[in-house]
Amino acid sequence: MNDRPATRRTVLAAAVATAAMAAASPASAAERAARSGAGSAKSKVSLHSWNSRRDWASGEAEGTRVTGGARPAVVFGTPQGTTRYKDPHTGESATWEYATWTSPVQPAGVAAGEIITSWNAHTPKGTWLRVELQGRYSDGKKSPWYTMGVWTAGDGKDVPRRTSVDDQSDGKSSVWTDTLAIDKLDSGLRLTAYQVRLTLHRALASGAEPAVWRLSAMASDVPDRFEVPASKPGPGRGVELKVPRYSQEVHKGQYPEYDGGGEAWCSPTSSQMILEYWGRKPTKEDLEWVDPDFADPQVCHAARYTFDYQYEGCGNWPFNAAYAATYRDMESVVTRLGSLTDVERLVAAGIPVITSQSFIESELDGAGYGTAGHLMTVIGFTEDGDVIANDPASKDNDAVRHVYKRRQWENIWLRTKRKDEDGKVKSGTGGVCYLYFPRDVSDAQRRVLRTLGVD
Template sequence: MKRFAAITLALIMALICVPVMAEKADREIEGNLAVFTTAEDFAAGTLENVVTDESIGNGAIVLKEGESEGTYTSVVLGTAPFEYMVASWGADTPKGTWIDVSARAYVDMKKGWTEWLSWGKWSDSVKRGSVSGECDLAYMDTDTFTISGKDGETASKIQLKVTLHANADGVSPTVRQLGVTYKNTLEGQYITPVYHGETVELPEKVLLDTPAYSQMVREQSIANSMCSATTICTMLNDRGEDTLPEEIALIDYDSDYDGFGNWSFSVAAAGSYGYDVYIQYADLDIVRQELAHGYSVGINVKYSSSSNGQYPYLENGAAGSTAGHLITITGYETIDGVDYFYSSDSAAGSDAGCLRRYRADQLDAAWSAKVAYIIHDKEENISACNPNRVECELVSAGENEYTLMANGEAVQIGKNFTSAKWKSDGCGIIAYYLEGEDVSEAPAPENVKTGDANHTFRYTVKGNENGNLAIKPKAILGGLKKPATMHIFVMANNGTTYTASLELVPEVTETPTPAPTEAPAESEAPAATDEPAPAEPAATEPEGGLSTGAIVGIIAAVIVVAAIVIIVSKKKK
């Protein structure tokens, strides 16, 4: 018995001393990016109440018929040791549906997995927000999954999970793409990015006709903080859309972060338009490849435009100084042996001013986190949720009041629509521009695509207590003397934009004809009387001299005598 107990104890001790073997990776990743985008990619994982659908885009996952919630879990990915990772996704979320993307990582030094940490609730039609979760081995900082520790802790395996939530009618969201990128900033452990796709031979110069939009002239309550949304808008319109920066901001807003700078949410907003999208920790070689393929690229930067600023110096920077900013890269060129990149930098004060050329070495130093927004082509056979624009009519509801009518039904625009832009469901931003002969607009940027977003927008229209739009034509037209067309965009934070047009005509004020000046009254004739008119006084002769008649007689006599003398003289001759 004692011998049996000793053998049992020895076996237990042996088992305790054997190190726990880490779970083997199912798929080894080259570089620092993994993307799941085909039905085959998704089928390799674990599907609970979820099915793959090859007919949607490149392949997708949706909930099983009748299920209200389901989960997809990826295979285990083997990676180079990393400290940070960011997830991205392309999904369609019909009204009332949403998804939740999460991940876990295997931390080598701790020989264990982290807990599942979430990027939060995302949808373009419901209130979305990140989750600042944490566990013993890692934490989530808005959009960045970070391995905890101060002793060089890194992870070398990743597993992704996405949970799909149907709406009350049983409609499922669709996940078309899921991606993850990671990096290591420890000395000697840099992970070289690998281009996702076929590389091409780089031309000497690339300069795309990417649009240019200044964020600083947009809705002023968010103008200083919507660089990420403006960058996504710039890239989408470069691909053929015609959206407004505010429309992207409204579906990009993170209610937990209380802002528009969530990298994952920004790229998800682009994905909701049906595009192949992902985030990659990249380098300038990746950017050049994207440009050579015809795709502009969004990158994060922090810089000072003066050489003695607190951030990396970027000559000709559109922002004076910025601790965090997103810009669009539109081309590259080498001039006199110096490499440059062209940019649409939304921090400029005008659309035309956004077009900049930056030195490559300075730009690389300013590219702080090495995050790149990648947007390729729109997938086929999809039902993208965006753009979700509804054409409407404006029907007069009284003086300076109009009802927004969509398909014969009134759209209620409450009094707090613009004041509760993000805080209440269905609120948002109202913007308009004028089109007409007398309308003056800022100069458009040259040699680039232009569209609705390049017009001069104003934001003075509000909703009223009747649920209508308060539109004052006289105030809107200002000093215009000729009619103009008002194009209005009512952008809601649930992903819907209502558009309408209204002809505005200046009030014609008739100039009154001046009253004729009253002429002075003519002298009236004396009134007739029955009394005889008084006799005129008789002429009187001057005292002490000849009368006038006598003088005239003398002169006449002298003339006659002179005439007789002349005649007699002629006869004597």
């Protein structure tokens, strides 16, 4: 397989990383690495979630109310007015009732160069939500309220299209699809705190009750690096989880309106594998729209309902997490991990992990391709500590299981910078992953999640 074309996300992220590297002196990069201690990304990542009754009660509610029970949530209560929204992708305008919830000011936990939000929500027919983020800079000033996503579980004429929002910047920071990033890292400017705002929308006089039961923000300042420290095989050795295997390649050419068809569906294909591992699938009724001649129609379904109409792809990280959480009692976060040891601990507890990485073909033996951005599912480790991954970029379902060399795989996942085949500096994802898990996890699973900041 030849190198895959860069997605819009990787083109934009690479531009930022390359510009920052060109402006930075070698000393500033060294200083940043020194401040990171042993070079572990874990110490430079802080994940915060609102998901308890106490969490929701701490925020400012305007028309929303808090529900308790096994799954506390912030829910649309009383309309605070109406707003007119013109869908940029259909041109259609409609008037909606709205209510809001705004978090307290949350310390970032690290002097952050990036913040990524994610959410778990219920959006019944005729409802949608907007997630916004306002950063507090280390110079004492604030960013604008940035839109991190316009999201709905629906995909019909009754709601706007799911979308990220381009061209958001104040000259200090910018939003790149789903990530708020400081424009010039070498300037020393960082994000020290933030607020998140939810605006819930519903059709006029409908009485519908959209709700959010988990809202997360992951702040990070992972050190710039082409190479990461090697970890030693740990608790996951010899463990392999029974995760279903799905290939994106068998869907090549299907539904090209969603990111050109299946060949680009690594993210929703990975999401579907994990959902089915936890025993969740679309219903027969959900899949009625899919051509009955297509194999694995649930993968087509996942692609459609993770599609970001602005990004023009299925790889929006929070949209995949939000899709996973539409299934019964499922929860999800987007975060970063510090090493393969973290992944091993999750796998040993029975939690597979979806990871994002980029590499040229020679950097990952056995892959047979290079990519500017690709999602895989880590399902286990060999006795020697090598990675067992369900790689959706495989010719068919039977070929999805791969064993990749530990050192190679860890580096392509955790690094923040890399070189393409032409020697040009590009960005790396710095350990980004999706974690999907049911609400009622085991005690051992909950302990592992909590050590990684997932409460």
